[in-house]
Amino acid sequence: MKKKNPLYVVKGQDVEAAEGFLDLLVKKFNLEPLLSVLKNLLEMLMEMVQSYAMFKVVKDFVDHIVKRLELFQKFSV
Numbered sequence: 001m002k003k004k005n006p007l008y009v010v011k012g013q014d015v016e017a018a019e020g021f022l023d024l025l026v027k028k029f030n031l032e033p034l035l036s037v038l039k040n041l042l043e044m045l046m047e048m049v050q051s052y053a054m055f056k057v058v059k060d061f062v063d064h065i066v067k068r069l070e071l072f073q074k075f076s077v
Helices: 021-028 032-048 052-076
Strands: 007-011 014-018
Touching: 007 021, 014 021, 021 032, 032 052
Parallel strands: none
Antiparallel strands: 007 014
16 A cells, blocks of 8 residues: 655655654654664663663663653654
């Protein structure tokens, strides 16, 4: 089934299809390397969780990042 209004990102000579609005922003502003670093950081932190105290630290860090992203989304669109 085809999408009615597909999204595209134009980067110079290249044109890429975007799956959604968030994917469009990631591709438009070239945020793939940043997302890769965040993913690796979160994976590393989750591997270090050995106790509830460490879990709480990781959870607070992730919550902080999510709040920042929500704030960015609120004021950017």
